[in-house]
Amino acid sequence: MLDLTPKEVSERSALRINPLKTCQPVGAMYAALGVHNCMPHSHGSQGCCSFHRMFLTRHFKDPAIASSSSFTEGASVFGGGSNLKTAIKNIFDIYDPDIIAVHTTCLSETIGDDLVTYINDAKIPEGKFVVHTNTPSYVGSHITGFSNMITGLIKYLSENTGIKNGKLALFPGFVNPGDMREMKKIMTLMGVNFTMLPDTSGVMDAPMTGTYSMYPKGGTKIQEIIDLGNCEMSLGLGELTSSMPAEFLDTKCKVPYQTLPLPIGVELTDQYVMALNRFSKNEVPYALEEERGQLVDILLDSHQYTQNKKVAIFGDPDTVLGLAQFALELGMIPKYLATGTPGKFFEEKANALFEKFDAEGCIAKGNMDLFELHQWIKNDGVDLLIGGTHGKYVAKAEDIPLVRAGFPIVDRYVHSYLPIVGYKGGMRLAEMILNTLMDRQDRDCADEDMEMIM
Amino acid sequence: MNSREKVLDKYSSKIYKNRKEHVIEIENGEPNIIAADTRAIPGILTNRGCCYAGCKGVVLGPLKDVVQIVHGPIGCSYYTWGTRRHKSKHDETTKNFSEYCFSTDMQETDIVFGGEKKLKKAIKEAVEIFNPACIMIASTCPVGLIGDDIHAVAAEAEELYGIKVVAFSCEGYKGVSQSGGHHIANNGLMKNIIGTGDADHVKYSINLLGEYNIGGDGWEIGRVLKRIGYNIVSVMTGDGSYAEMKNAHIADLNLVQCHRSINYIAEMLKTKYGTEWLKVNFIGLEGIKQSLRDVAAFFNDPDLTAKTEAVIADEEDEIKVTMSEFKTKLEGKTAAVYVGGSRTHHYINLLKSLGVEVVLGGYEFAHRDDYEGRQILPLKMDADSKNIESITVEKDPAKFRTFHTPERIQELKDAGLPIESYEGLWADISPDAMITDDFNHFETEEFIKLLKPDIFFSGIKDKYVVQRSGIPSRQLHSYDYSGPYAGFKGAVNFARDVTLAVNTPAWELVQAPWKTEPTLEGSIGGME
Numbered sequence: 015m016l017d018l019t020p021k022e023v024s025e026r027s028a029l030r031i032n033p034l035k036t037c038q039p040v041g042a043m044y045a046a047l048g049v050h051n052c053m054p055h056s057h058g059s060q061g062c063c064s065f066h067r068m069f070l071t072r073h074f075k076d077p078a079i080a081s082s083s084s085f086t087e088g089a090s091v092f093g094g095g096s097n098l099k100t101a102i103k104n105i106f107d108i109y110d111p112d113i114i115a116v117h118t119t120c121l122s123e124t125i126g127d128d129l130v131t132y133i134n135d136a137k138i139p140e141g142k143f144v145v146h147t148n149t150p151s152y153v154g155s156h157i158t159g160f161s162n163m164i165t166g167l168i169k170y171l172s173e174n175t176g177i178k179n180g181k182l183a184l185f186p187g188f189v190n191p192g193d194m195r196e197m198k199k200i201m202t203l204m205g206v207n208f209t210m211l212p213d214t215s216g217v218m219d220a221p222m223t224g225t226y227s228m229y230p231k232g233g234t235k236i237q238e239i240i241d242l243g244n245c246e247m248s249l250g251l252g253e254l255t256s257s258m259p260a261e262f263l264d265t266k267c268k269v270p271y272q273t274l275p276l277p278i279g280v281e282l283t284d285q286y287v288m289a290l291n292r293f294s295k296n297e298v299p300y301a302l303e304e305e306r307g308q309l310v311d312i313l314l315d316s317h318q319y320t321q322n323k324k325v326a327i328f329g330d331p332d333t334v335l336g337l338a339q340f341a342l343e344l345g346m347i348p349k350y351l352a353t354g355t356p357g358k359f360f361e362e363k364a365n366a367l368f369e370k371f372d373a374e375g376c377i378a379k380g381n382m383d384l385f386e387l388h389q390w391i392k393n394d395g396v397d398l399l400i401g402g403t404h405g406k407y408v409a410k411a412e413d414i415p416l417v418r419a420g421f422p423i424v425d426r427y428v429h430s431y432l433p434i435v436g437y438k439g440g441m442r443l444a445e446m447i448l449n450t451l452m453d454r455q456d457r458d459c460a461d462e463d464m465e466m467i468m
Numbered sequence: 469m470n471s472r473e474k475v476l477d478k479y480s481s482k483i484y485k486n487r488k489e490h491v492i493e494i495e496n497g498e499p500n501i502i503a504a505d506t507r508a509i510p511g512i513l514t515n516r517g518c519c520y521a522g523c524k525g526v527v528l529g530p531l532k533d534v535v536q537i538v539h540g541p542i543g544c545s546y547y548t549w550g551t552r553r554h555k556s557k558h559d560e561t562t563k564n565f566s567e568y569c570f571s572t573d574m575q576e577t578d579i580v581f582g583g584e585k586k587l588k589k590a591i592k593e594a595v596e597i598f599n600p601a602c603i604m605i606a607s608t609c610p611v612g613l614i615g616d617d618i619h620a621v622a623a624e625a626e627e628l629y630g631i632k633v634v635a636f637s638c639e640g641y642k643g644v645s646q647s648g649g650h651h652i653a654n655n656g657l658m659k660n661i662i663g664t665g666d667a668d669h670v671k672y673s674i675n676l677l678g679e680y681n682i683g684g685d686g687w688e689i690g691r692v693l694k695r696i697g698y699n700i701v702s703v704m705t706g707d708g709s710y711a712e713m714k715n716a717h718i719a720d721l722n723l724v725q726c727h728r729s730i731n732y733i734a735e736m737l738k739t740k741y742g743t744e745w746l747k748v749n750f751i752g753l754e755g756i757k758q759s760l761r762d763v764a765a766f767f768n769d770p771d772l773t774a775k776t777e778a779v780i781a782d783e784e785d786e787i788k789v790t791m792s793e794f795k796t797k798l799e800g801k802t803a804a805v806y807v808g809g810s811r812t813h814h815y816i817n818l819l820k821s822l823g824v825e826v827v828l829g830g831y832e833f834a835h836r837d838d839y840e841g842r843q844i845l846p847l848k849m850d851a852d853s854k855n856i857e858s859i860t861v862e863k864d865p866a867k868f869r870t871f872h873t874p875e876r877i878q879e880l881k882d883a884g885l886p887i888e889s890y891e892g893l894w895a896d897i898s899p900d901a902m903i904t905d906d907f908n909h910f911e912t913e914e915f916i917k918l919l920k921p922d923i924f925f926s927g928i929k930d931k932y933v934v935q936r937s938g939i940p941s942r943q944l945h946s947y948d949y950s951g952p953y954a955g956f957k958g959a960v961n962f963a964r965d966v967t968l969a970v971n972t973p974a975w976e977l978v979q980a981p982w983k984t985e986p987t988l989e990g991s992i993g994g995m996e
Binding site: 015016017018020024026027028029030031032033035036037039040055058059060061062064065066067068069071072075076077078079080081082083084085086087088089090097098100101102103104105107108109119120121124125150151152153155220222223224225226227228354385404407 | 478479480483507508509510511512513514515516517518519520521537540541542543544545546547549550551558563564565567568569570571572573574575576578579586587588589590592593594596597598608609610612613614639640641642643644851852855909910913928929931932933934935936937938978979
């Protein structure tokens, strides 16, 4: 497995090997799927759209619908205006969404298609919407595309009418439907009136009913997105992912904002709850206090199995930072933190975290790939890997157990239904980490050392 | 109104005009002309991919000893990383890069100032780290637009490092589907690799063309062929390698499994090296038996023929009971089969042997000859596909070699051997089937409602749409991570998987009891 990966790390500035990121449009597609009755539309050649739908379908084991402008060579040379206009007409005629959310690809971005003009010229049925965002694949990563699409929705739709609605606008970050449900549960428990954008719960984890519905029950409603401009404030979870839309909503509609890390583990969930508490002025209910206490109880009960274990965490920047903090709360050493998404912010945040917990000998690197992470591990190993499916090859090659968390997980089921955020998500993560480490102990120990009780 | 009219009727007149040529009913005695290989309608939710996917994802991807650098932003490379299940194995002499994903990860500055410099650097880094025998470069959408000359970069690198470096201009917008990419890959392999080896001819030697070893298909086919006594020179390209492909010209015969993706190479091998090709189908018992007998008839060696019959009898014997058990569970069911460019046809005989009839089917990107048969060739190219380079090759005087005389070939053709011939889907599809070319989401949903197939075979994008409609769905691209499905043993795997899909206990749990049973008050609750 991965036999050709040498131990010596060589300087690479051009060849990317085994990336820890993918391109913008898939993030935009995922965000658009979190809008109710929305058709995500990929303005480019159709291969992108098929790849992105595949990627999402494989992660969620659920349909991921999206249409494409299906560029031909002619359109690529002379512009994709008529392709987009034809697509908009056909989509409304045949698939009847309430809104089409257009994103771009490296093709339409390179030729410089002017989407604002195209959309203005398009025939849009009464009461229907077409919005767009620019998602050049050669900038940032899928995380950037996700942020761009939310920002695009706000840009087109949100309005400040001057009448406050008493709501909190919540940007959940690039997380699973299970996480979004957990974030909503906590807001509800805290008595917070909110709009979450996007909300893929009920869309990418829709139930089996025997009848297929192209637009499932979930998703943020258009009216709610419009009304985002009247929110009291916005809270962006996942600072790298959610800052852009939060800032933009402030710029456009004067909605003040705060950003926080993804609420993974005890302290980061505390921060989320405290922010909600400040917003709602409601007391934290016992139900949450109980969950928190249970999680801390679990960490104390099981500490000996996790403490001082070295872990490499890889994936999307906000997720990795949240998981790193939780690993530190478990007494683990987050030796390597790696993300493929470019940006200095990730390393700054990670280093601050290492400092806060006095964690020595830990390295964080953005704009990095799994090939290099594997090389680091070859040189100085870890006890555990936490990340997405691609890590399983490194796990097998180096015989290190892997806990799957983040994107993409394309080789396991159920994961997207359940949270890793909140106290409840912390319990689930703790269980996964403990089970993995303890299974390993059972597997590796001598027969005479097998423990009945652990 | 029949189901075809019912579905087409829901389209606007403009789309109706386009789609009516692609949605047809098979009827006995009719010529059954279909429109295919034309551009997809924007916004219609086609299932198609792009030229890059056809070139790098399909044809080049399985070549295990090649470092395949995707020149473009990260997505294209990422999505072809481990996603198509072309299996491959290491051996002592061949490096295997299948677990890796290589990209130039183009950034904005590369788009603005050109990406050639970065590509050169990426090749240098690949050579330094991996020392491969061959590097291939696949271009993506922006590369053609910004004018990077990847062929010049490849030529320079080949010179510089003394290894084979081949570039493929398979920008995603070229052609109308994956199909253009197959053609571009075929051209590049033929021009640069096939025939460059110096291996000696061996007896009973064959190439297996258009077999990508999904879930181990090629290995299962190879097992049986080797058992009979054939020598497999190269497989294009499942578990294939640059090392083997160089010598593909020395084989006596080419077996073509996937006609769509590899017929260009098959034709060019015939012109340049004199090697005949035979259309085969190693999926389904009838297909396999016919194919093995055809190959034996070509070689016309009594020992091979006897061994062929002995192996067939033995293999068939081994699976007979199991297959008939599965048949009792599937008999009488109907199926929809929507795959890329060849499997729809290949699976018909296997399904038939299990008592399942195909009532609905089609291809993403097949051409008219895949539907109607090669006798309709040559086809007129439309404006969207004209730009796919079509190369001509000349007879290679040094290496040209014919196994049979032209007279003997004609005799074999007259005897019914599918030499240089393919009859297409029409030869085997049921007379009542509904066919849609470049099938889209709308038509899939509508035909499901109207024709109610018991099982649906297609790809990942459809799978959960169909399943949620209450119909068992199996993927015929990825085999739902199972396989092999080809060969004798593959037939059993397929029959088992389909039987499991149809009989999953959870199907009985779909309706919540309160939707159908009277509540305590005695009224029907929750019915819509």
